[in-house]
Amino acid sequence: MSPSIPACVNAVLVAGCLGRVVDAWESYKSVIPNGELVMRNGQSWFAVGHVTADSGGERNPFGVAFASAGYEWNADLCKQDSDGDGQTNGHELGDPDCVWMPDGSAGAPFRDIDISHPGFADSKTGASGGGGFGGLFGGGDDVGSGEVEKDGLPRAGVAVTAIALGAAVLAFARQV
Numbered sequence: 001m002s003p004s005i006p007a008c009v010n011a012v013l014v015a016g017c018l019g020r021v022v023d024a025w026e027s028y029k030s031v032i033p034n035g036e037l038v039m040r041n042g043q044s045w046f047a048v049g050h051v052t053a054d055s056g057g058e059r060n061p062f063g064v065a066f067a068s069a070g071y072e073w074n075a076d077l078c079k080q081d082s083d084g085d086g087q088t089n090g091h092e093l094g095d096p097d098c099v100w101m102p103d104g105s106a107g108a109p110f111r112d113i114d115i116s117h118p119g120f121a122d123s124k125t126g127a128s129g130g131g132g133f134g135g136l137f138g139g140g141d142d143v144g145s146g147e148v149e150k151d152g153l154p155r156a157g158v159a160v161t162a163i164a165l166g167a168a169v170l171a172f173a174r175q176v
Helices: 004-029 061-068 075-079
Strands: 141-150 153-165 168-175
Touching: none
Parallel strands: none
Antiparallel strands: 141 153, 153 168
């Protein structure tokens, strides 16, 4: 038996094991909103739950929280701020209202641009919050609620959402 045969066998075994690890990352990225779009400091971050961008090893705070959640996206994980940067995991991943579902039943995430990393405090999104319009205009913020008058009569329970479109601002009122 030549010495190159065991080396060949070892190479095949190592490649097979690495393939399984990469498959695991790919499957995890599909169960968090915009998992394939996560960026940190301008770099794509393929291993979202780990401290290095493209390999396993030590988990970052989001990876620890994701494992504690049973490797499933849910409202509790979404509402957490794993990295302590003042933005929820959902906000950083484009699901600020915590409604996205991996099976697609809730539609696409609210936003798929400016996706930051929920595992590092130095990675924050500049995007505004939810607003309840499902991303129709790219986001919006509730700017006020309370009584609004119509024909001189007070109307309670109305929220106003403002959406900036360049220099223009659109405002919508909705009953709450």
